[in-house]
Amino acid sequence: MAREIFVDLSSFQKDLTVDDYEKLGVKKAIVKISESTTYANPYIHDLVDKAAAGGVNAFAFYHFGRFTNDAQAANEAKYFIDNAKNQVNVKPKTLMILDAEINGMPTSSVIVFLKALRDAGFRTGFYTGKNLLASFDLEEIKPYMDFFWLASYPTVAPADKNPDFNYFPSAKYVDAWQYTDNLLGMKVDGSITVTDNGNNLFNASENLSQPNSSKPVAQSVPSSTQAHEWTDSLGMTWHEEHGTFITGGAINLRWGATTQSSIIAQLPAGVEVKYDAWSRDQSGRVWLRQPRTNGYGYLVGRVGNEAWGKFK
Known part of the structure; x- marks a missing residue:
């Protein structure tokens, strides 16, 4: 078999650039979505977008x-599943992993967690460190995990x-095997x-949605010189473009480019939104990506050939 290197990403890697991912040269990544029931990764969209632009084409969470x-x-x-669906619209059969690194986590509770993921339609993964492995009954966990990921740094x-x-x-x-927390000296696992x-x-063909087969027509968005394009974890093809969109009515600004993604705010008419990329979904909506201090916001700027505002 061909062994493949992959990275895992959390807020600690928020400053990695597209160039950094290209230097890492990996095609797969596991991205942190949540912790406990109080933390959802605010950089999830930025991490996925930049990794995809840098060559990553398959994701787990x-x-x-x-x-x-x-x-x-x-x-x-439940918190993990809800955030996976609402923040990044994770598809069924995607690999969803429990990171078990604390003392006192019972094997029975690990099974409860993994069973909930499987019942929700996901593939299940279990991660822990070699130093903690003896505290779990791996034989009991095995029927509930599809993927076992073990850390040990030489x-x-x-x-x-x-x-x-x-x-x-x-x-x-x-x-x-997670063998380092400093791959190529870039402070990434x-x-x-x-x-x-x-x-x-x-x-990727099984875990992620497929790219939209219909190509956006030229007049669907304002024209400009596009530096590059990439496909994100939802299978949407994005085109780099820097411009301003002025809302023509009330439009929801969301954490993801789907109508199921959580709403950041409802923008009234006349708001100027600076965007840096656009993509068309399978329903014909043209989504615009707004850079934000903690990631990206997404809004619909056009449906079919009907603009929902003005471009300048």
Whole structure:
């Protein structure tokens, strides 16, 4: 099998640029969505967008667990699922992972969490560190996890993309090994798949929605020189373009480019919105991307050939 390097991303990697992702040269990423029942990653859209623009074409997502009993596990699973659907519109069969790094997390609660993910239609993953592995009953967890990801760092020095398998952690069922927290000296966790199952669960054609086959017509958006385009985790093709859109009526500004995404604010008529990219969804809506201090906002600027405001 061909082993593949991938990275995992959280707010700690918010300053990575598209160029940084191109230097990392990875095609797969696991992105943090939530933690406990009080934290949702405010940089999720920025991380996904930049990673996709830098060459990543397959995504999975994770939740940092803080639960110590079954009831808390059920609540955290619901929080993870709700944020996955509302913030990034994660598709069914996507790989969704529990990050189990705290002491006192019962095996029974891990199973409650993973079962909730599976019941919601997702593939399930379990991540922990080699130092904590003995505190879990892996045989009990195995029927509920589709993917096992284990961390063990052989060195504190910056690591390259060729891990030393003399240090591979001896454990059953491992699909991916996280071998460094400083891949290429860029302060990003680096992992490698070690089974075909590990590779297949990242298959973009299965885990992500397919790109829209209908191409936007030239007059659908204001003309400009487009520096590049990319496909995001929802399968939408984005075109870089810098301009201003003036709302023609009340329009919802959302955290994602779907009508199911959470609303940031309702913009009244006459508001000027600076945007840096556009994309057309399968329903014919042209979405505009607004850069924000904590990520991006998205709004509909046109449906079909009907503009919902003015471009300048």
